[in-house]
Amino acid sequence: MDKLLLQQQVLERLAEDLLQAEQAVRVAHETATHEENIAENKYDTLGLEAAYLASGQARRAEAIRQAMVNWRQFRPLPYNVIKGIQIGALVCLVDSDDRQQQIFLGPDGGSMKLARGAELVQVISSQTPLGRAMLGKCEGDEVSIQVASIRQQFEVLWVQ
Template sequence: MDKFLLQQQVLERLAEDLLQAEQGARTAHETATHEENIAENKYDTLGLEASYLATGQARRAEAIRQAIANWRQFRPRAYDASQGIQIGALVCLVDADDRQQQLFLGPDGGSMKLVSGAQTVQVISSEAPLCRAMLGKCEGDEVTLQVAPGRQQFEVLWVD
């Protein structure tokens, strides 16, 4: 699996998300400033609510722009067993039920699923608890993640 192709897919998905966020911000701004939405009394809050939405969408768009910049600068490196798993690694984990999952560890803007060939790859950011739990681990190591109802345990099957 080519990590550079996965990186391009992430950039494409982030670009799509940015277009949607920008369109949402424009629409909310137009609604907030439209003459029909001028408040006539203290209970008429449509314009105010739309302005809050526009502000939120603008912040989201800025966060996506930052994620795009980070992914453009990002250079995934080959796995080095002496350093263990690092950001940029493609990792296959297996759980106690023999379910496998492939993860691509990126700088941010994660939480998306990509398809590469017949494989599904989950992109996770460096801030994700699972990513932090994997850092420094090697093939064959156990990864433990504390979640609300209990603990999840995985084995690192392979790393690229």
């Protein structure tokens, strides 16, 4: 099944992101605790700034770990025309200029593009504006979202 391959690609990308985030945590922590970065006066904030950065990177790493858990537990189901588009759907949208884009609606964030043969698939969650707008739609339905002052409209070309 194509969606299982996409799911595996998401997990691989998240694993790469986690490695980078953990490395960033280590570097920021080492900077924050290095003896040369001990504050000498109240204006010397490099160590404090690095500690804030380490904390933020640690939260990012934890969010990636949680996303990985969600993606591992995720089982994409076949498209059900009665329920319409649900999490796990692979959707092809076409805009007013006849540009097509493929969307894989996943359980968690992870806005990323993956290769599916020669085509790219955008992975989004149902929490994004486009993800929310697609839920429950069927082939032939219109999907509309407001981005700043611009209304974007798409037609659902096909769903798997």
